[in-house]
Amino acid sequence: SRILVTGANGFLGAHIVKEALDNGYIVRGTVRSAAKADELKKVFPSEKFETVIVPDLIAGDYTEALKDVTALIHSASPFAVEVNDPKKDFLDPAIDGTLNVLRAAHAAGIKRIIVTSTVGTVLSQPELMSVDYTYGSDDWLPLTYEQAASGTLPGFVVYLASKKYAELAAWDFAKEHPEIDLTVINPTVIYGPVIHPISSLKSLNASNTIIYSLINGSKAIPPDTVPVFCDVVSTAQIHVKALESKATYGKRVIFTKGPGTVYQMLQIIAKARPELADRLSPIPEADPLAGKPFSKFDTSIAVDVLGVKGLDLEETVLQTVDSLLELEKKL
Ligand code: NDP
Numbered sequence: 001s002r003i004l005v006t007g008a009n010g011f012l013g014a015h016i017v018k019e020a021l022d023n024g025y026i027v028r029g030t031v032r033s034a035a036k037a038d039e040l041k042k043v044f045p046s047e048k049f050e051t052v053i054v055p056d057l058i059a060g061d062y063t064e065a066l067k068d069v070t071a072l073i074h075s076a077s078p079f080a081v082e083v084n085d086p087k088k089d090f091l092d093p094a095i096d097g098t099l100n101v102l103r104a105a106h107a108a109g110i111k112r113i114i115v116t117s118t119v120g121t122v123l124s125q126p127e128l129m130s131v132d133y134t135y136g137s138d139d140w141l142p143l144t145y146e147q148a149a150s151g152t153l154p155g156f157v158v159y160l161a162s163k164k165y166a167e168l169a170a171w172d173f174a175k176e177h178p179e180i181d182l183t184v185i186n187p188t189v190i191y192g193p194v195i196h197p198i199s200s201l202k203s204l205n206a207s208n209t210i211i212y213s214l215i216n217g218s219k220a221i222p223p224d225t226v227p228v229f230c231d232v233v234s235t236a237q238i239h240v241k242a243l244e245s246k247a248t249y250g251k252r253v254i255f256t257k258g259p260g261t262v263y264q265m266l267q268i269i270a271k272a273r274p275e276l277a278d279r280l281s282p283i284p285e286a287d288p289l290a291g292k293p294f295s296k297f298d299t300s301i302a303v304d305v306l307g308v309k310g311l312d313l314e315e316t317v318l319q320t321v322d323s324l325l326e327l328e329k330k331l
Helices: 011-022 034-043 086-107 145-149 155-176 206-215 232-243 262-272 300-305 313-330
Strands: 002-006 026-031 049-053 071-074 112-116 181-187 189-191 228-231 252-255
Touching: 002 011, 011 026, 011 232, 026 034, 034 049, 071 086, 071 232, 086 112, 086 145, 086 155, 112 155, 112 232, 145 155, 155 181, 181 232, 189 206, 189 232, 189 313, 206 262, 206 313, 228 232, 228 313, 232 252, 252 300, 262 313
Parallel strands: 002 026, 002 071, 026 049, 071 112, 112 181, 181 252, 189 228
Antiparallel strands: none
């Protein structure tokens, strides 16, 4: 059967496309321009891969995109750490963009819908990770829409709020239209190999940029804001396996493999890739998070129901580093 994947040319989106093609689906992906469609067709030359151009998440017309489609994976959403205009940059495309594609899918008679959210929407505790607490599907980020729209918060926080209100909009829509079987995926920070088209490492996706900043010679030590990770291939597998899993209907699927602090990542790279020593960021004397409680997450649906265990931190970091080094050579 044919599925529609929005944001097909993004870091995660491209892995979802690959996973779905590998599992026998015909995949149609939305991108914003003809040039992006051409680039993506080079990544997926299969005749089972189609592209459709939807230039605008909020006002875009999905009639053509949804023709002969049986399920939707909505993954497109702005993800960056810089914000100029909270509404225009994050909140509107996330929330109204989700509602726009969900309305179109409903009008087209599509019942199965998967929406990519983030673990950030379950971070209900003010201490975020440093708390002896297990986050689960009843937890919600306490931030209000008004706070997010106020223009006083850092970009990353506004991004998390945009995902919270987009996710809530999707759940409300599914409640109003009970014939829709909605599943939401809530992954932690995703790292892994880049297979989507990028023209420069300056336009690398936001999460992999954290790892790149450790090896690009900038000697940066990014803050451990949300130091829990998962790998991109497993995250894509969760999206695709969920398509056929009734047990995930109406569920939030939280996914993480556990802590991934900057300190741990630097240790891994220093040990396994000694040739990068000159360009590696300095390893702090101790992990700033050592000795503090580290929150846990209820990943039972992803792990037990869908059977996706995820790669460990070492494998995830090294696959990412090697992919970024390859890209450096190519670009
Ligand atoms: P990318 O930035 O690599 O991909 C984002 C995708 O969404 C791209 O296809 C992009 O299109 C599209 N998009 C972004 N903004 C708009 C817009 N205003 N209008 C139309 N399309 C837009 O990010 P990721 O792959 O990392 O993120 C994919 C999804 O996963 C998002 O929903 C994100 O919130 C979620 N997520 C990501 C995590 C991570 O650590 N990476 C963690 C948890 C959740 P274009 O290329 O044209 O800009």
